[in-house]
Amino acid sequence: PLIERLDEYVEDNSLASGNATLVDFPPKFRPIPCKPLFFDLALNHIQFPSLEEEISGPKGGGLTGFVKGWLSAGWRK
Numbered sequence: 852p853l854i855e856r857l858d859e860y861v862e863d864n865s866l867a868s869g870n871a872t873l874v875d876f877p878p879k880f881r882p883i884p885c886k887p888l889f890f891d892l893a894l895n896h897i898q899f900p901s902l903e904e905e906i907s908g909p910k911g912g913g914l915t916g917f918v919k920g921w922l923s924a925g926w927r928k
Contacts, residue, residue, distance in 0.1 A: 853866070854874045865871045 853863075853871060863871070
């Protein structure tokens with residue numbers, strides 16, 4: 852194949868005839884190393900904050916409360 856001899860000049864009649872082998876197709880299979888597996892071992896040692904206050908707190912005003920809060924935030928300076 853031509854791809855294996857790009858750095859040398861060889862006058863090949865098959866290149867001019869249109870029947871040249873440029874690359875091997877399908878390509879030859881090569882063994883490659885697999886991706887390493889990473890396990891999250893720190894998950895059991897993390898202390899997450901309590902969310903009880905967020906869960907039991909008062910509910911928001913929904914969409915209207917969001918829009919009012921969004922509009923009034925622009926007027927505050």
